[in-house]
Amino acid sequence: MAQTITGAKQIQRKSRSHIVRQVRSNWYKVTSGETGRTYDVNLGLNGGTCTCKWGRERPDQDRRSACSHVIAAMNFRAAQKGRRVSAWARPEDAERQHRPTLPIGDGVILTSRVKWKVNGFKTRPKPGGQQRKSRAH
Ligand SMILES: [Zn+2]
Numbered sequence: 001m002a003q004t005i006t007g008a009k010q011i012q013r014k015s016r017s018h019i020v021r022q023v024r025s026n027w028y029k030v031t032s033g034e035t036g037r038t039y040d041v042n043l044g045l046n047g048g049t050c051t052c053k054w055g056r057e058r059p060d061q062d063r064r065s066a067c068s069h070v071i072a073a074m075n076f077r078a079a080q081k082g083r084r085v086s087a088w089a090r091p092e093d094a095e096r097q098h099r100p101t102l103p104i105g106d107g108v109i110l111t112s113r114v115k116w117k118v119n120g121f122k123t124r125p126k127p128g129g130q131q132r133k134s135r136a137h
Contacts, residue, residue: 008089008108011068015087018072028076030069041073047104048073064105074110083112 017033028041030050040051047064049055055065064070066087075085087108088094094101094109102110 006089008087011066011071011108012087015068015071015075018069020072020076022076028073030072032069039069041069043070043073043077046102058105062105066104066106066108070104071108071110074104078112079115082115084115085110085112 014034019031019033021029021031023029026043026048028043029038030041031038037052039055042049044064047066048070049058049063050065050067050069052065052067052069054067055069058065071085071087078085086097087110088097089108091109094111097111097113099111099113102112104110
């Protein structure tokens with residue numbers, strides 16, 4: 001099946017149902033809210049790679065995957081800076097947001113905006129996992 005990512009909003013919505021756990025500075029475990037499967041996402045500055053089926057099929061010249069798992073991890077990273085990302089498939093839609101834009105491969109562009117209210121961290125404590133608060137007092 002020849003797939004292209006055109007439904008950026010659909011993927012964005014899907015990404016919100018995933019559970020993201022940070023393993024290392026750029027390494028995330030993303031569990032699908034749909035299937036319960038967990039994938040490894042490695043983030044770079046301009047997107048990331050993923051071990052899901054879509055991610056594994058990315059071409060060698062650009063391994064970046066704009067799947068919902070990478071977007072979930074990008075949003076997780078953005079949330080630590082008090083930001084939230086949105087995904088767009090058309091550059092003109094992304095530019096209309098008048099926000100910082102970031103192409104993450106597969107023709108998907110992320111924009112990020114500051115969350116309206118940031119009352120500390122909203123991340124739930126994970127059982128067994130160490131919770132690291134990077135906020136200095
Ligand atoms: Zn993926």
